[in-house]
Amino acid sequence: MKMVTAIIKPFKLDDVREALSEIGVQGITVTEVKGFGRQKGHTEIYRGAEYVVDFLPKVKVEVAVSEDRVEEVVDVIVRAANTNQIGDGKIFVSALEQTVRIRTGETGQEAL
Amino acid sequence: MTTQKYLGRSRSLLSIMLLSALPSLTLAQDGLNGANTAWILTATALVLFMTLPGLSFFYAGIVRSKNVLSVLMQCFAITCMVSILWLVYVYSLAFGEGNDWIGGLGKAFFAGVSKDSMADNGIPETVFSMFQLTFAIITPALIVGAFAERMKFSAMLLFSGIWLTLVYAPVAHWVWGGGWLQKMGLLDFAGGTVVHITAGVAALVAALVMGNRHGFPRTAMPPHNLTMTVAGAGMLWVGWFGFNAGSALAANGDAGMAMLVTHISAAAGSIAWMIAEWIRYGKPSVLGIVTGMVAGLGTITPASGFVGPAGALIIGFTAGIVCFLATNVLKRVLKIDDSLDVFPVHGVGGILGTLLAGIFASTQLGIFSGQGFAKGVTSMGQQFGIQFIGVISTMIYTAIVTFIILKVIDVIIGLRVTKEDEIQGLDISLHEERGYII
Numbered sequence: 217m218k219m220v221t222a223i224i225k226p227f228k229l230d231d232v233r234e235a236l237s238e239i240g241v242q243g244i245t246v247t248e249v250k251g252f253g254r255q256k257g258h259t260e261i262y263r264g265a266e267y268v269v270d271f272l273p274k275v276k277v278e279v280a281v282s283e284d285r286v287e288e289v290v291d292v293i294v295r296a297a298n299t300n301q302i303g304d305g306k307i308f309v310s311a312l313e314q315t316v317r318i319r320t321g322e323t324g325q326e327a328l
Numbered sequence: 329m330t331t332q333k334y335l336g337r338s339r340s341l342l343s344i345m346l347l348s349a350l351p352s353l354t355l356a357q358d359g360l361n362g363a364n365t366a367w368i369l370t371a372t373a374l375v376l377f378m379t380l381p382g383l384s385f386f387y388a389g390i391v392r393s394k395n396v397l398s399v400l401m402q403c404f405a406i407t408c409m410v411s412i413l414w415l416v417y418v419y420s421l422a423f424g425e426g427n428d429w430i431g432g433l434g435k436a437f438f439a440g441v442s443k444d445s446m447a448d449n450g451i452p453e454t455v456f457s458m459f460q461l462t463f464a465i466i467t468p469a470l471i472v473g474a475f476a477e478r479m480k481f482s483a484m485l486l487f488s489g490i491w492l493t494l495v496y497a498p499v500a501h502w503v504w505g506g507g508w509l510q511k512m513g514l515l516d517f518a519g520g521t522v523v524h525i526t527a528g529v530a531a532l533v534a535a536l537v538m539g540n541r542h543g544f545p546r547t548a549m550p551p552h553n554l555t556m557t558v559a560g561a562g563m564l565w566v567g568w569f570g571f572n573a574g575s576a577l578a579a580n581g582d583a584g585m586a587m588l589v590t591h592i593s594a595a596a597g598s599i600a601w602m603i604a605e606w607i608r609y610g611k612p613s614v615l616g617i618v619t620g621m622v623a624g625l626g627t628i629t630p631a632s633g634f635v636g637p638a639g640a641l642i643i644g645f646t647a648g649i650v651c652f653l654a655t656n657v658l659k660r661v662l663k664i665d666d667s668l669d670v671f672p673v674h675g676v677g678g679i680l681g682t683l684l685a686g687i688f689a690s691t692q693l694g695i696f697s698g699q700g701f702a703k704g705v706t707s708m709g710q711q712f713g714i715q716f717i718g719v720i721s722t723m724i725y726t727a728i729v730t731f732i733i734l735k736v737i738d739v740i741i742g743l744r745v746t747k748e749d750e751i752q753g754l755d756i757s758l759h760e761e762r763g764y765i766i
Contacts, residue, residue: 260550261609262390263619263669264656267548 217312217328218286222277223249223305224297229275235296236279239288242328245278255303274305280312282325361450367579368455374570375462379469380407382567385560386622387473390615390668393552394753395477396763402472402481406488407465413492414461421497423460428508431501449578459574460500467496467523473668474531475743477549478541478750481758483743490733491530495726499526503718513702514718515689515711517586518575520630520682521722528675529726531666537734538743540665542750554614561618565594568625572632585699586632590625593644597624600648608656616652619673623651626677631685635698639688642696643681651676679719686715 224232229246236244250271257270281289290307298304317327384403388396410418420435435441438457447456468488475484500522502509509521516522541549551557572590576583601620606612627647628640635643654672658664666672689698690708701711737743744750749757756762 260548261611261613262550262615263659264609264652265545265549265659267550269548 217315217325218281218283219310219312220279220281220286220289220293221308221310222279222293222297223251223274223307224277224293225299225304226273226275228297228299228304229277231296232277232293235292236289239292241279241281241289243279247276247278249274249276253303253306272303280315280328282328359446359450360452361578363579364449364577365451365455367583368451368459368574368577371570371574372455372459372462374567375459375466375574376407378564378567378571379403379462379466382560382563383466383469385556386564386618387476387560387668389553389555389557389560390473390551391476392549392753393764394755396552396755397759397761398481398754399472399476400763401759402476402484403469405481405485406469406472409485409489410465410468410492411461413489414457414464418464418492418497419457419460421493422464422500423457423505426501426505428511429501430498430507431505447577451577456577459577460504463519463523463571464492464496464500467519467527468492470523470527470670470674471530471534473670474534474666475538476667477754478538478744480742480745481754483737483741486737486741487534487733487743490737491730494729494733495526495530496522499722499725502722509718509721512717513705513711513714515634515685515702515715516630516682516718517633517685518572518629520627520678520685521718524626524629524674524678525682525719525722526726528671528673528678529723530730531670532664532675533727533730534734535664535666535671537731537738540663541667542747544665545659545663551615558614558618561621565621565625568594568629572629576633582633582699585636588637589635589640589643590628590632592637592640593624593628593647594621595624596641596644597621597627597648597651600624600645601652602648604649604652608652619655619669620648620652623647623673623677626674627651627681627684630678630682631688631698633699634685634689636688636696638696639684639693639698643684643688646684647677647680650680679723682719683712683715686712 233244250273252271255272257268257272260267260269279289286309290309293307314323315327316323380403384400388399391399415438417433417436420433421431424431424433424435426432441453441457443452443454445453447453468491501507503514503516503522504510568590569587573583573587576586598617598620601623602612602617605616624644624647628643631643651673654676655669658666658672687708688696689701689711691697691700705711705714734743745754745757
């Protein structure tokens, strides 16, 4: 099993969610996060005082998938979240040791 | 006039018919003007509404979320404290019988003020005094913006009380209580000198004496809730009708003209600031347009009963541009942390408006004409000279006395909270509360 963690632009969340539903992904976890990458921050001006805002709002999408579906899921997210502009985000794939469905106690692939 | 005559006749009739039955009624009606009284009662409520919650919201939205309650608390506590001091002796010092410099203590605890006591224009003295009280409340509340986010609450209370006594009361007496500036012919309809210059100059001195907030100007200190600020700004605009049109102390043409010019200047100031910011920084901001509104309103205040609508248009536009430039200079060039820009908006606006009143009061400016100069003043030069003296004397007196008050309080109890408390935020460190539990 793998955990696919995607950091995307907030306004792309609906597209990503729909695209994942279409390929049959059963569940995702979404968190509002802040951070910076190559896009860096932006400047805000209040009555002439300029403040550099270092951290930009992003959305973190987490999807737990079986090994054989990783490529497909990553591919779908890349296509759905792409605007071809700096700041589109990143996807991290990491190993996932165990999954448990709380209601039934099922584990592993069964619980995905 | 007709109304007054009519009232006079009916009064004599009444006194014949009802003298034995209702003696207090006839006394109460002695010279009372119902229209004027009704309007000043209303205006009083409008001006209190400017502080609670107008100015409080306006300020509270601009500070960081960890200090939102501290600012609301300061405005509220000032309102309560000033009200009590007003009763005890400040009304007497400002408006009681006295000399050219200060009123006496004859009206301490409102001695001799009954429900039948009358002020000018057929207004009960209770109403006149309440109306003036609301001005005395908002003036120290305006200064809060200068030392926001770092002053001890105890020091703030002590400062506001002493400042009200030593700065506000005498200056109000000079200009409105029969003092030397009034006798000289200073035109200050609703408080360019008494309210805005005193508050603005005191704010600048307070910012300099207290020093900048930790991290200023390097750390970002953006407003935490501009929605609240815009709501407060709207309340200020509405309340300002009471402030300026109420200062006619009558329901008459002066009040109507004051309301008209106030409205025009607010709109012009907003637009001017918006345009200036658009050109200078590329985008028109919400905080910018509402700040321009305050600049337009503060600047028209001294001139409101004396100028015409076209003059107000010029005054408002000038206010928006000049106060915008002043704010930029103070923050970016001088790097003085007058945290909510009290001096560049209210101080500069008050100075500008008091001086411009001396010009646009003239009846010789065609469409830009006003209602004429003070009694006995014959030329624009003479009126402008008087306005200049009013501005300079108010500034110097306020600056010196404010400086001394702050220094003395600093020695006795200290002005600032500790660095730790400041970083934690005053809501928790001074009041053990949070503004938002989300």
